[in-house]
Amino acid sequence: MKEPQGTSGLIFNEPLLWEKGKEGRIGFSMPRRDVVPSPVDEGLAGDGPDFPDLSEVDVVRHYTRLSQWNFGVDTGMYPLGSCTMKYNPKINERQAALPGFADAHPLLPAELSQGALELMWHLERYLAEITGMDAVTLQPAAGAHGELTGMLIVHAYHTGRGSRRSKILVPDTAHGTNPASAALCGFSSVAVRSDERGIIPPEAVAAVMDEDTAGIMITNPNTLGLFEENIREIADIVHAKGGLVYGDGANMNAVMGIVQMGKIGFDVMHLNLHKTFSTPHGGGGPGSGPVCVKDFLAPLLPVPRVVHSEEGYRLSEAFPESIGRLHAFHGNFGVLLKAFCYIMSMGGGGLKRASQLAVLNANYIKENLEETLYLPYKRPCMHECVFSDKLQETEKITTLDMAKRLMDYGFHPPTIYFPLVVHGAMMIEPTETESKEDIDRFIEAIRAIATEARDNPDLLREAPARPKVRRLDETAAARKPCLTG
Amino acid sequence: MRYLPHTEEEIASMLRVVGTEDLDGLFSPVPPDCKMGTALDLPDALTEWELGAFMNGLAATMATSPAYKIFMGGGSYEHYIPESVSYLLGRSEFSTAYTPYQPEISQGTLQAIYEYQTLTARLLGMEVANASMYDGASALAEALLMAIRITKRKRVALSPLIHPHYRAVVRTYLGPGGHELVELPSLENGRTDISGLAGMDDLAAVAIQSPNFFGCIENLKAAGEAIHEAGALFIASFTEPLAYGLFKNPGCQGADIVCGEGQSLGIPRSFGGPGLGMFTCRMKHVRNMPGRLVGKTADRDGRAGFVLTLATREQHIRREKANSNICTNNSLCALASAMYLASVGGTGIRDLASLNYDKTEYLKRGLRGVGCTVPFDSSTFNEFVVEFPKGFKDTYSRLLEKRIVAGIILGNWYPELPNHSLLCVTETTTKEDMDELIREVGS
Numbered sequence: 001m002k003e004p005q006g007t008s009g010l011i012f013n014e015p016l017l018w019e020k021g022k023e024g025r026i027g028f029s030m031p032r033r034d035v036v037p038s039p040v041d042e043g044l045a046g047d048g049p050d051f052p053d054l055s056e057v058d059v060v061r062h063y064t065r066l067s068q069w070n071f072g073v074d075t076g077m078y079p080l081g082s083c084t085m086k087y088n089p090k091i092n093e094r095q096a097a098l099p100g101f102a103d104a105h106p107l108l109p110a111e112l113s114q115g116a117l118e119l120m121w122h123l124e125r126y127l128a129e130i131t132g133m134d135a136v137t138l139q140p141a142a143g144a145h146g147e148l149t150g151m152l153i154v155h156a157y158h159t160g161r162g163s164r165r166s167k168i169l170v171p172d173t174a175h176g177t178n179p180a181s182a183a184l185c186g187f188s189s190v191a192v193r194s195d196e197r198g199i200i201p202p203e204a205v206a207a208v209m210d211e212d213t214a215g216i217m218i219t220n221p222n223t224l225g226l227f228e229e230n231i232r233e234i235a236d237i238v239h240a241k242g243g244l245v246y247g248d249g250a251n252m253n254a255v256m257g258i259v260q261m262g263k264i265g266f267d268v269m270h271l272n273l274h275k276t277f278s279t280p281h282g283g284g285g286p287g288s289g290p291v292c293v294k295d296f297l298a299p300l301l302p303v304p305r306v307v308h309s310e311e312g313y314r315l316s317e318a319f320p321e322s323i324g325r326l327h328a329f330h331g332n333f334g335v336l337l338k339a340f341c342y343i344m345s346m347g348g349g350g351l352k353r354a355s356q357l358a359v360l361n362a363n364y365i366k367e368n369l370e371e372t373l374y375l376p377y378k379r380p381c382m383h384e385c386v387f388s389d390k391l392q393e394t395e396k397i398t399t400l401d402m403a404k405r406l407m408d409y410g411f412h413p414p415t416i417y418f419p420l421v422v423h424g425a426m427m428i429e430p431t432e433t434e435s436k437e438d439i440d441r442f443i444e445a446i447r448a449i450a451t452e453a454r455d456n457p458d459l460l461r462e463a464p465a466r467p468k469v470r471r472l473d474e475t476a477a478a479r480k481p482c483l484t485g
Numbered sequence: 486m487r488y489l490p491h492t493e494e495e496i497a498s499m500l501r502v503v504g505t506e507d508l509d510g511l512f513s514p515v516p517p518d519c520k521m522g523t524a525l526d527l528p529d530a531l532t533e534w535e536l537g538a539f540m541n542g543l544a545a546t547m548a549t550s551p552a553y554k555i556f557m558g559g560g561s562y563e564h565y566i567p568e569s570v571s572y573l574l575g576r577s578e579f580s581t582a583y584t585p586y587q588p589e590i591s592q593g594t595l596q597a598i599y600e601y602q603t604l605t606a607r608l609l610g611m612e613v614a615n616a617s618m619y620d621g622a623s624a625l626a627e628a629l630l631m632a633i634r635i636t637k638r639k640r641v642a643l644s645p646l647i648h649p650h651y652r653a654v655v656r657t658y659l660g661p662g663g664h665e666l667v668e669l670p671s672l673e674n675g676r677t678d679i680s681g682l683a684g685m686d687d688l689a690a691v692a693i694q695s696p697n698f699f700g701c702i703e704n705l706k707a708a709g710e711a712i713h714e715a716g717a718l719f720i721a722s723f724t725e726p727l728a729y730g731l732f733k734n735p736g737c738q739g740a741d742i743v744c745g746e747g748q749s750l751g752i753p754r755s756f757g758g759p760g761l762g763m764f765t766c767r768m769k770h771v772r773n774m775p776g777r778l779v780g781k782t783a784d785r786d787g788r789a790g791f792v793l794t795l796a797t798r799e800q801h802i803r804r805e806k807a808n809s810n811i812c813t814n815n816s817l818c819a820l821a822s823a824m825y826l827a828s829v830g831g832t833g834i835r836d837l838a839s840l841n842y843d844k845t846e847y848l849k850r851g852l853r854g855v856g857c858t859v860p861f862d863s864s865t866f867n868e869f870v871v872e873f874p875k876g877f878k879d880t881y882s883r884l885l886e887k888r889i890v891a892g893i894i895l896g897n898w899y900p901e902l903p904n905h906s907l908l909c910v911t912e913t914t915t916k917e918d919m920d921e922l923i924r925e926v927g928s
Binding site (some may be wrong): 014016017018019023024025026027028029030031033034035036037038040041044045046048049050051052053054056058059062063064066067068069070071072073074075078080083085086087088089091093094095096097098099100101102103104105106107108109112113114115116118119124126129131141142143144145147148152155172175176179180181182183184186188189210226227229231232255256257258259263264267272274278280281282283284285286287302323324325326327328329330331332333334335341343344345346347348349350351352353354356359360361363364367368379380382402403407411412415418431432433434435436464467468469470471472473474476477478481482483484485 | 486488489490491495498500502503504505508509511512513514515516519520521524525526527528529530531533536537539540541542543544545546547548549550555557558559561563565567569571572573575576577578579580581582583584585586587588589590591592593594596597598599600602603604606607608612613614616617619620621622623630637648650651653654656657658660661662663664671698702729730731732733734737744746753754755756757758759760771777778779780781782783784785786788790791792794795796800801802803804805806807809810811813814815816817818823824826827828829830831832833834835836837838840841842843844846847864868884885890893912913915916
């Protein structure tokens with residue numbers, strides 16, 4: 001084993017913001033006062049908030065030190081399953097910061113905002129092509145927001161046909177947000193169990209699909225990293241009972257240029273631009289969750305929509321069947337722009353190549369670790385593979401212990417304890433932007449940890465040892481919540 | 486492709502390990518009738534330099550200052566953003582991390598969000614703030630759903646002076662659940678008319694925005710008393726939180742939930758997003774709150790640290806019984822606002838808010854002086870409604886030709902205000918810009 005990448009550099013302690021500063025300091029260049037003061041209604045005036053006064057240097061050091069306690073994709077391999085932590089191209093940050101975009105007011109007249117509208121119009125077309133769908137809304141601000149939009153469309157579709165349906169099918173391999181999104185539309189979730197191969201058997205869908213069921217929400221590839229091979233048959237079953245097929249596109253990174261979901265039975269699906277299309281995850285957002293639909297659902301898409309005519313591009317609300325508005329303006333334009341730049345930089349061939357290499361990396365890891373970790377579904381995977389801690393049970397070592405130990409080796413842990421269908425799951429998604437040598441190092445680290453689990457299990461139970469803090473007491477945090485200082 | 490590190494030799498050796506002949510062979514689990522027969526029909530890949538030129542071209546078509554004088558607010562505001570904030574926000578340890586599920590290597594994000602929660606709670610005068618929502622509109626919709634959960638009632642009332650887009654988002658969110666929305670009337674002074682609340686005893690919540698869409702400061706204290714008298718929860722919404730540097734915050738006036746848009750606090754307008762949904766409530770309602778929360782705790786050695794907490798409210802644990810479906814939020818924008826508030830500081834925010842107020846009053850006086858009517862006499866912050874003299878549309882178009890965007894036309898949303906514009910002034914607006922607008926309108 002080479003020397004682990006994780007090491008303890010000089011890490012600084014840093015107090016909370018309000019424990020710093022002195023009254024009278026400022027970190028802001030106050031604009032010149034070129035007007036006289038005006039009286040303020042005394043009954044309405046307040047005292048202003050109790051904030052610390054800090055200099056620019058105070059603020060810069062504070063956040064620089066905080067940033068050094070964080071692990072990001074730019075720090076190292078971040079194989080967080082289902083999150084697609086691929087490299088975020090730097091050039092796209094520059095494009096988003098162009099004053100023409102960053103300073104643009106969202107309610108500018110159309111003739112003064114042609115560039116932004118043109119970009120949105122083209123991005124809609126590109127996403128439609130990638131998914132094999134016909135029309136797209138860019139408004140949803142994240143994946144779950146896209147799911148809600150999709151479910152509202154499903155709800156409106158049935159209501160428009162005079163039918164009220166109360167249920168929605170959700171496989172056990174779906175994302176946790178799916179049932180919560182469906183519940184917002186008044187649908188109750190009916191679980192569909194995956195089979196011993198990790199995919200949904202058509203019979204399981206046929207057994208529960210009825211005319212009170214609005215449709216099915218399918219993540220494809222699913223959260224086990226497996227392609228739903230029966231998807232066409234499942235779609236036929238759902239369609240035959242008048243239901244719609246919703247696709248959670250969180251895992252689209254596996255199949256760009258390989259599968260167009262609109263051509264294999266999906267009616268509506270969302271994408272996560274912060275996953276598949278490389279926009280930075282931002283420590284938990286902002287994301288973007290466009291929703292793509294087939295033609296027959298296009299009239300239901302949120303307004304406003306970008307329309308194009310000889311006079312140019314403009315926003316239109318003239319869609320009377322629309323489900324309405326989902327965002328204060330037009331969605332997370334700054335994120336849309338970066339995804340657009342990514343597609344323009346990759347081209348169709350580049351996107352396909354990205355998916356191929358994402359799948360290659362995941363299968364390479366799966367092959368190399370099959371002896372080390374328990375693999376519940378021994379089949380070729382797509383962009384991610386799911387192991388468990390079953391082989392380590394004898395040493396009473398858990399997935400959590402191994403995940404924490406990985407930090408000491410300089411890696412971000414995989415997604416753990418998800419999907420729920422695998423006990424002690426460890427969901428590894430390397431993405432295409434990890435090189436073979438980084439993946440080899442990761443494999444080596446997991447093997448070394450498995451050896452430690454046998455020979456020196458306390459190393460794992462006490463892990464992590466190298467980060468700034470050791471394991472944190474989450475139970476105490478929830479029992480006596482301290483949410484502000 | 487520079488983002489794809491694999492050499493052909495590496496691909497070949499990895500394929501040998503996997504036991505597949507070529508890259509296409511990796512997709513054997515995909516049934517043949519599910520595979521695309523053709524290549525994606527997308528434009529050819531651009532080089533970094535070609536992309537830069539293309540984007541420069543698109544950006545050049547956009548009207549922004551200083552070439553244009555844009556007096557537009559309406560939920561999206563031009564404020565100076567210190568270079569230090571943009572610079573710090575670009576640190577990729579922050580921007581390229583995800584949700585801090587692994588706290589030991591996410592303490593930077595976690596402490597920063599804990600600080601954001603604290604600053605937000607102090608700014609709005611509330612007890613607890615979450616880690617962010619998507620924007621002000623979805624935050625309001627979620628606040629109403631929260632009130633419906635708490636009170637177990639299905640009817641809510643909204644001020645007509647809440648941003649029209651926010652009300653539209655609320656209708657979208659609440660529509661399928663069978664909830665009833667009541668819109669209150671407004672008064673001649675540009676404030677919400679709360680006199681009808683006395684007769685309504687089945688309301689889950691009443692939502693009022695202050696400063697409201699017309700820029701007017703509402704009498705939140707009186708509204709809160711009337712709302713509580715009616716047995717409903719009081720939700721205060723906002724689009725311009727800088728106002729609370731000068732005016733009383735909603736928390737000290739009795740609001741139960743305060744939520745709104747934080748774009749003003751160090752976040753570029755970016756054609757409307759990403760912004761920042763700020764969301765706060767009373768501690769007694771925290772378990773009904775949507776969204777993530779960061780809490781303080783200790784590690785095994787007793788050192789202070791931060792974790793995501795109270796996750797049992799959230800979708801990944803409670804699935805369909807969750808308070809909300811929100812997962813990814815607008816974390817980096819929350820971080821930007823915390824950096825901004827730290828830079829401006831307690832003394833600075835009062836000075837900055839006063840400057841914004843004084844500049845707005847200057848323009849108001851000036852426009853009155855050239856024959857414009859300011860129809861609402863309530864105090865305002867940054868924005869106010871103005872009725873142009875003679876031929877509104879001609880004036881607006883004439884000003885556009887001179888690269889002045891004279892506010893937001895109100896007639897589409899409020900037909901009773903056909904010749905009216907919503908004008909916005911901030912610290913970025915110079916006296917010269919305002920004098921030019923006054924001169925042009927008066928000419």
